[in-house]
Structure formats: structure tokens, C-alpha cells
Amino acid sequence: MPKTRQAISSMGIHAILFSYMVLALWPIFLTIINSFKTRKAIFRDPMGLPGLDTFSLKGFNKVLLRSDFELYFMNSITVTVATLVLVLLLGAMAAWALSEYKFKGNKWLGLYLAIGIMIPIRLGSVSLLQLIVNMNLANTLTALVLVYIAQSLPLAIFILSEFMQQIPNDLKEAARCDGVSEYTIFFKVILPLTRPAIATVGVFTLVPVWNDLWFPLILAPSNETQTITLGVQQFIGQYVTDWNAVLASLTLAIVPILIIYILLSRHLIRGITAGAVK
Amino acid sequence: MSDIQLKNIDKAFGKVKVLHDVNMSVTDGEFVVFVGPSGCGKSTLLRVIAGLEQVTAGEIFIDDEQVNDVQPRERGIAMVFQSYALYPHMTVYKNMSFGLKLKRHNKQEIDQRVRKAAETLQLTDYLDRRPAELSGGQRQRVAIGRAIVRHPKVFLFDEPLSNLDAALRVQTRIEIAKLHKKLDATIVYVTHDQVEAMTLADKIVVLNDGRVEQVGAPLELYNSPANIFVAGFIGSPKMNFLKGTVSSIKGDTVEIRLPDDKIMSFEHDTPANEKDTATIGIRPEHLLLAEAGDGLLKAEVDVVERLGDVSYLYCALSDGTPIIASAPGTSLAKTGDTIRLTARTEKIHVFGPDGNAWK
Numbered sequence: 345m346p347k348t349r350q351a352i353s354s355m356g357i358h359a360i361l362f363s364y365m366v367l368a369l370w371p372i373f374l375t376i377i378n379s380f381k382t383r384k385a386i387f388r389d390p391m392g393l394p395g396l397d398t399f400s401l402k403g404f405n406k407v408l409l410r411s412d413f414e415l416y417f418m419n420s421i422t423v424t425v426a427t428l429v430l431v432l433l434l435g436a437m438a439a440w441a442l443s444e445y446k447f448k449g450n451k452w453l454g455l456y457l458a459i460g461i462m463i464p465i466r467l468g469s470v471s472l473l474q475l476i477v478n479m480n481l482a483n484t485l486t487a488l489v490l491v492y493i494a495q496s497l498p499l500a501i502f503i504l505s506e507f508m509q510q511i512p513n514d515l516k517e518a519a520r521c522d523g524v525s526e527y528t529i530f531f532k533v534i535l536p537l538t539r540p541a542i543a544t545v546g547v548f549t550l551v552p553v554w555n556d557l558w559f560p561l562i563l564a565p566s567n568e569t570q571t572i573t574l575g576v577q578q579f580i581g582q583y584v585t586d587w588n589a590v591l592a593s594l595t596l597a598i599v600p601i602l603i604i605y606i607l608l609s610r611h612l613i614r615g616i617t618a619g620a621v622k
Numbered sequence: 623m624s625d626i627q628l629k630n631i632d633k634a635f636g637k638v639k640v641l642h643d644v645n646m647s648v649t650d651g652e653f654v655v656f657v658g659p660s661g662c663g664k665s666t667l668l669r670v671i672a673g674l675e676q677v678t679a680g681e682i683f684i685d686d687e688q689v690n691d692v693q694p695r696e697r698g699i700a701m702v703f704q705s706y707a708l709y710p711h712m713t714v715y716k717n718m719s720f721g722l723k724l725k726r727h728n729k730q731e732i733d734q735r736v737r738k739a740a741e742t743l744q745l746t747d748y749l750d751r752r753p754a755e756l757s758g759g760q761r762q763r764v765a766i767g768r769a770i771v772r773h774p775k776v777f778l779f780d781e782p783l784s785n786l787d788a789a790l791r792v793q794t795r796i797e798i799a800k801l802h803k804k805l806d807a808t809i810v811y812v813t814h815d816q817v818e819a820m821t822l823a824d825k826i827v828v829l830n831d832g833r834v835e836q837v838g839a840p841l842e843l844y845n846s847p848a849n850i851f852v853a854g855f856i857g858s859p860k861m862n863f864l865k866g867t868v869s870s871i872k873g874d875t876v877e878i879r880l881p882d883d884k885i886m887s888f889e890h891d892t893p894a895n896e897k898d899t900a901t902i903g904i905r906p907e908h909l910l911l912a913e914a915g916d917g918l919l920k921a922e923v924d925v926v927e928r929l930g931d932v933s934y935l936y937c938a939l940s941d942g943t944p945i946i947a948s949a950p951g952t953s954l955a956k957t958g959d960t961i962r963l964t965a966r967t968e969k970i971h972v973f974g975p976d977g978n979a980w981k
Contacts, residue, residue: 512705512707514703514704514705514706514707515707515709517672517674517694517701517703517707518701518703518707518708518765518768519709520673520674520693520694520695521672521674521694521695521699521700521701521778522695522700522720522721522768522772523695523721523724523725523772524695524720524721524724525695525724528724532720533709536711537710537711
């Protein structure tokens with residue numbers, strides 16, 4: 345009897361999760377299938393799969409051959425990767441400092457950083473723009489990277505420091521007795537052990553940065569510095585929208601983030617310190 | 623040469639003082655065991671030697687060099703933790719070679735040292751495994767191996783056997799004793815288990831409440847404990863204590879009146895006067911079963927523990943004082959029996975009102 349009940353509840357959970365998955369993936373699915381259809385077919389039968397007579401690569405053609413798509417793409421990748429690397433490195437170091445070393449104001453500093461999670465950075469758009477202009481960084485990718493680092497660091501530090509506190513003390517002390525310097529402890533012992541948390545933070549950092557339209561629009565809208573989300577906008581007009589091109593570029597925009605996600609997700613679920621102690 | 627000296631060590635965490643004026647020394651090649659109940663400060667003292675805790679006052683010398691402000695990694699020590707503390711993401715080989723690699727020893731030498739340690743500890747077949755794939759005993763051996771390869775001046779062990787099951791504990795204990803002989807190493811070892819202390823140590827330091835109660839060789843502590851605490855802590859089962867008052871002193875002969883008006887007389891130099899209170903300590907093995915009607919103490923048996931060669935009788939005196947006696951394995955005593963006991967007076971210990979032994 346309990347077995348059937350278990351089976352039912354497990355089926356229920358899976359049904360809920362499955363319907364959520366469908367809900368989440370549906371827009372992506374629509375974007376992808378429609379990007380391979382003719383304009384007429386998109387409007388006639390938006391839900392239909394591309395068939396022999398409706399299949400078209402017109403959108404991709406236009407995006408890849410008759411626009412600066414590669415430039416936008418590279419801009420997005422540069423900004424995202426630079427942000428990701430710096431956020432993970434700085435975030436991990438700050439988290440380690442906050443969780444491992446007890447110094448005056450440690451708690452307050454942690455709290456101050458946590459406030460950054462609660463206050464949306466967009467509230468400061470005007471002063472950010474002023475600051476960037478004063479620093480002569482308007483229309484540069486550097487401006488975007490700096491703003492994105494500021495946007496992502498608080499959450500990164502918060503998650504990573506929680507995680508680092510769980511690393512058993514004995515392990516660090518064993519390393520200290522073993523003749524290992526603090527830097528080496530951080531890079532060779534702590535970082536490998538926090539890989540799952542770093543992967544999580546990586547995904548959390550990656551997605552909003554890649555998808556952001558706001559800051560590229562106000563800080564770096566010049567043709568050379570447009571990111572992909574901004575670049576797509578040129579196909580969306582006030583009167584006419586080139587849906588083939590929009591859907592094709594969105595489909596292409598999914599690819600790199602999907603690749604990075606797959607790479608990171610391998611580490612997401614791994615247990616952290618199995619076998620370290622006890 | 624590798625000896626340690628601790629002079630007037632005080633340690634406080636905030637307002638809580640955990641070590642009070644600890645003085646002791648460890649000479650080269652000595653196996654010293656810190657023993658005491660949990661919370662007595664023995665682990666803290668070990669961590670002070672390792673450099674993982676800063677002292678509040680006092681000086682630590684390793685090899686006659688004051689190391690108060692020297693980082694753990696520069697003290698020439700190696701520590702083995704109760705929780706093993708292996709690097710989970712590295713293989714056994716890498717766990718053992720990690721510290722050496724960072725010190726830029728050449729590859730051949732590292733390899734040689736690791737393989738030799740692995741051989742000593744019977745880990746050769748496991749060098750490519752990760753800690754998660756090893757049993758508790760094997761993990762503990764890897765932790766010891768990690769210490770050995772560094773050729774430290776001093777080995778520090780923090781309750782290394784506490785996470786092992788009983789059989790493995792005995793086996794590993796013997797291995798550690800062998801290792802000590804083989805490496806001729808200076809070892810400081812912390813445990814709460816007095817059996818481990820008695821079997822391993824050249825010298826035992828008994829700690830209680832952050833103070834050193836007594837320092838001495840295992841049998842010295844067993845035969846002449848300095849105070850009630852040491853007397854009660856060393857030896858298993860525990861020493862029995864009977865409270866009484868000195869009723870008469872005639873030359874060397876002292877008589878003490880015990881609770882149910884029995885008089886125990888024995889020969890002892892005494893610093894006490896008549897009517898002083900005194901506590902008599904008798905180990906279970908020094909209490910003998912006496913014939914009916916005879917004997918000093920009358921007790922009722924609560925529980926009998928039969929170990930085969932010997933049986934321990936857990937009894938209560940008429941006033942409720944618990945008392946443990948050891949009887950031959952052939953003894954027929956059972957729960958509810960009334961037994962009579964005599965004490966081997968030449969083996970008793972007497973403690974004054976301050977808890978210190980009469981000398």
C-alpha cells in the first residue's frame with residue numbers, strides 16, 4: 345500500500361515538474377521552429393513544424409550575411425566571458441576572505457555586500473551613466489563589464505561565502521600544517537572544492553548578462569559596441585518587423601549560452617567534500 | 623634533535639580561559655600523550671604547539687627556538703586529525719605528495735618518499751584512489767602517510783583513532799606504536815581514552831580543566847597518582863573512593879574511620895592530624911572477596927560484568943557509595959548477592975581534603 349502511494353506521489357511530482365518544463369521550454373521551442381520557416385508560414389501556422397514547403401533559411405541568411413551579426417555576437421561573448429571570469433575570481437576571493445578570516449567589520453562588510461542583492465542596480469542607471477561618461481568609458485565594452493561585475497558580485501559573494509563556510513576547518517588546518525600557503529590553499533584546495541557553487545554562480549551571472557538589453561542600450565549603443573540583444577532590435581521596426589531575422593538571431597543567441605550552461609551543469613550536482621572528513 | 627618546551631602557557635577564548643599556566647617538555651624521540659576528559663584543553667594545547675591557535679601568554683619552543691609567532695607551515699610539524707582531513711579531490715598519491723610538491727622537492731625524491739610511506743602503511747595498492755573510495759582505517763593511514771613523507775620534527779596526533787571501530791582501533795594503535803619505534807619520531811598525541819594513553823605513551827600528561835594534573839610514565843601515574851582526579855582517570859574500571867576521617871595516628875600506623883564505623887588501619891607517613899577528613903582510593907583489582915562474617919566492607923552486588931578471565935562486580939555499600947571489585951572469572955557472585963570485601967592495604971591511596979595524595 346505505501347508503495348503505491350509512493351509511486352503516485354512520485355508520479356505527481358514528475359507531472360508537475362514536466363508541465364513546468366513544457367511551459368519554460370515552449371517559447372524557446374517556438375522561436376527555434378519558426379526561425380526555420382517562411383514569413384508566411386510563421387503567421388499562418390505559428391505552432392506548426394517547418395515542412396518541406398514552409399522550410400526557409402531566409403532569416404539566417406539575412407542575419408549572417410547582411411548584418412554585423414558576428415560583431416554583435418563577439419561583443420556579447422567578450423562582455424559575458426570577461427564578466428564571468430572576473431566575477432567568479434573576485435567573488436570567490438572576497439567570499440573566502442569574509443568566511444575564513446575574522447577581522448573587524450567582517451560582519452558589516454558582508455551585510456553591506458548583501459544589500460547589493462536587494463537593491464536593483466538599474467535604480468542607479470542615471471548616476472551610472474554620468475559616471476561612465478565622466479570616466480570616458482561611454483560606448484566601450486569595458487563600461488558594460490564594469491557595471492555587470494558590480495551587478496553580479498553581491499549574489500556571487502553571498503552564495504560562495506555560505507558555501508565556503510561549510511568546508512570543514514580541519515581541511516584548511518591540515519593544509520596549513522602541510523606547509524601550504526594561504527594562496528595555494530585558496531587556489532588548490534578551496535576552489536576545487538567549491539566547484540559546484542562556482543558553477544551555480546556562473547549560471548546565475550551568465551544569463552542576465554547575456555540577455556541584458558538595458559545597459560547596452562544606455563551605456564554602449566554605438567554600432568561597434570552593440571551586443572546581440574541590442575543588435576536584434578534593428579530587425580524590429582515601428583511598422584515592420586523582420587520576424588525571420590529576429591527569430592533567427594535569437595535562435596543563434598541561444599547557442600553559446602547553452603554550451604556554457606552544459607559545461608557548467610556537469611559540476612552543479614556533484615557532492616562537494618565526499619571523503620574529505622569521516 | 624626535536625624537542626618541545628612549553629613555558630607558562632595561558633590560552634583564553636574571549637573571557638573563557640581554557641589553559642592555565644601549562645608547563646611541560648617533550649624530549650627528542652619521546653611519545654607524549656595528552657589525556658583528559660573532553661573539554662579539558664588537551665586539543666587546544668596540541669593546536670597551540672601546531673601554531674593553529676595563538677597563546678594568550680607564555681612561550682613555545684621547538685628545538686630551542688621560540689616559535690610563538692611562527693606560522694604552522696614553518697614549524698616543522700605534521701598533524702594528523704581526528705577527521706582525517708584528506709583533500710577529497712586528490713588521489714592518495716597526490717594527498718601525500720601535495721605538501722612536498724609545493725616545497726619544490728625534486729620529483730624523484732617525492733616519489734621515493736611517497737612510495738616508502740605507502741609501503742610502511744600498506745597503502746601501495748591504493749595510491750590512485752580518492753579518499754571517498756577508501757575505508758575509515760585506510761583514510762587514517764593516508765593521513766598518517768601525509769605526515770610521514772614530510773619528515774617533520776614533531777608528529778601531532780589529534781584523537782586519530784576516535785572515528786574507527788573498536789577492532790580497527792586496537793590494530794591501528796599497535797601500528798602507531800610500531801611506527802614510533804621505526805621512525806624514532808617525536809610524537810605528541812591527544813586522546814580522551816586512558817587505555818590508548820597507557821599503551822602508547824612514554825610519558826602521559828593528564829589535563830583537567832586547562833591545568834596539568836600530573837606528568838609521568840604510565841605506571842608511575844597508575845601506581846602513585848598525585849591527586850584524586852588522576853587516580854580516578856587512570857585505570858579501568860575506575861578506582862573506588864571511600865570518604866572517612868582520621869581516627870588515630872600512632873607512629874606510622876594510621877587508622878581511618880569509614881562510613882559504617884569500620885576502621886581501616888594501615889601504615890603510612892601522614893601529613894594529617896586526627897579528625898581530618900581523608901579519602902581512601904582502592905583500585906578494583908586490589909579489593910579481595912572475603913569469607914562470610916569476615917572482611918572490611920559489606921556490599922550488595924548490582925551488576926556483574928563477566929569478561930571471562932575476570933568479572934567486575936558493581937556493588938553498593940550500605941550507605942549507597944558505589945564500589946567496583948574485580949573477582950576471578952570463576953566467581954559465582956550474582957546480582958542481589960551480599961559480598962564482603964577486604965582491601966590490600968599496601969596498595970591503597972590516601973588523599974587529603976584538598977584532593978592531593980598523602981606523600
